[in-house]
Amino acid sequence: MTAVTATATPDRARAVTVFAGIAHFFNHLVEPAFYVVALVLPTAFGMPYEAVLPLILGGKILTGLAAPLAGWLADRWGTLTLMGIYFFGMGLAIIATGFSQAPWQMAVALAAWGLFAAIYHPVGIAWVISASARQGKALGVNGVFGSLGPALGAVMAGALIDGFGWRAAFVVPGLALLVTGVLFTLAARSGNVPAGEGRRKDAAATADTAPAGWQRAFVLLALSMICGGLIYQSTQAALPKLFDERSVGAALSGGVLGDGAFGPGLAVMLVYGFAAVMQVACGMLADRYPLKWVYLGTLILQAPLLALATFASGLPLLGAVMLMVMLNTGSFPAENSLIARFTPSRWRGTVFGGKYLLSFGISSLGVPMVAVLRGWTGDFTLLLSLLGGAAAFAGLILLLLPDPPERG
Structure with missing residues (x-):
């Protein structure tokens, strides 16, 4: 994409906030929409629920595997070029998902979605950091958009399924992405969106070498990110079915919502909507x-909440999950800031x-883990117990993390 060079003035920095936020919103909208659609696909495709979940696995793995390549290309081709590819590529892939006539076609379309979705996090998060004076707050605001994706994606999918059929749950957001891509391209070409060289850089980021202790920091952060990502991926896949089985939707409405997809979708919306509000505070x-x-703190406190969710149902389950997801997504601003502190800017x-690659690639194993454990045990008790152990482990190993360098 050819764009007029622009520095991160306050107005242009706000443009980064808007477009990066919208991109983050769509990045997290499709997957929870799929998990709500998965409630009706057994009837549409004539296959059991446990066989539906793996249809998205190829896309999730590609989201992780292609992320390093996307980051590498952004360091060479530029942020704006990669973000333009992201909007148009992902929009077309989602629309193709909605037109799938067979399970294998949906798996291929979702794989294409994952390939383009891989662009956002290595490119968009680094873009936000480089264009922001207050990284934590900027990442928190960006995280709000990301958390609104699962929140609105689930309830949107439920409403579209009940009103227009499952295909609309993919086609509608795909068209919205294409429109956003056009607006982004026009703004980038006019110079209203900066590439994100930034107004202030961390002392560590401006150095030619990484700070002392970076090897130990990256190993510990990698382990904690795998655990946190596994919790995020697994719970996102399991929540619609968990809420459906444990009567959370019925408890919310007093039984008015019945057995449709909207009730579980509404419960998921409340979970991620609450998490979105709290991300700015985090x-x-x-x-x-x-x-x-x-x-x-955000990691280790998830353990007792997952323990409570193991046996709860109805509104107590909803409350425990809301707090757990708030802490899980609330860990991202601190996590990303830690990575930025330990990384030279040219390698961000x-x-x-x-x-x-770790949080979306390796941790995407959470999806087949949900299917296998539920198929084996018939419920989600063992899954939630294992995730609680992962949260406790992640928090404890971070006691060994060296202090990050101060910002300049």
Whole structure:
């Protein structure tokens, strides 16, 4: 994409906030929509629920595997070019998903979605960081958009399924992405969106070498990111069915919503909507308090909430899951800020690509884990117990994390 060179003035920095936020919203909208659609696909495709979930696995794996390549390309081709490819490529892939006539076609279309979805996190997050004076708050605001994706994606999918059929749950957001891509292209060509060289850089980021202790930091952060990503991916896949089986939708409405897809979708919306509101607060905590302890706290506190969710049902289950997801997504501003502190700026795209290889690639194993464990046990009790153990492990190993360098 050819664009007029633009520096990150306040107005242009706001343009980064808007477009990066919208991109983050769509990045997290499709997957939860699929998990709600999965409630009706057994009837549409004549296959069991446990066989429907793996249809998205190829896309999820590609989202992680292609992330380092996307970050590497962004460091060479530029952020704006990659973001333009993201909007148009993902929009077309989602529309193709909606026109699938067989399970294999949906799997291929979702694989294409995953390939283009891989662009956002290594490119978009590094873009937000480089264009922001207050990284924690900026990442928190960006995280709000990301959390609104699962929130609105689930309830939108439920409403579209009940009103127009499951195909509309993919075609409508795909068309919206294409429109956004056109607006982004026009703004980039006119110079109203900066590439994101930034107004202030961290002392560590401006150095030619990484700070002392970076090897240990990256190993510990990698382990914690795998655990946190596994919790995020697994719960996102399981929540619609978990809420459906444990009567959360019925408890919310007093039985008015019946047995349709809208009830579980509404419950998922409340979970991620609450998490979205709290991400700004978590981002501000990351700006104000030591990053290590903010990050550690958001991870280890998920363990008792997952333990409660293991046996709860109805509204108590909804409350436990709301708090757990708030902490899980609230860990992202501190996590991304820690990575930025330990990484020279010229390698940020590549390093963030590596991060999302872990959190979306390896952690995408959470989806087949949900299918296997539920097929084996008939419920989600063992799954939630294992995820609680992962949260406790992640928090404890972060006690060994070195203190990050100060910002300049």
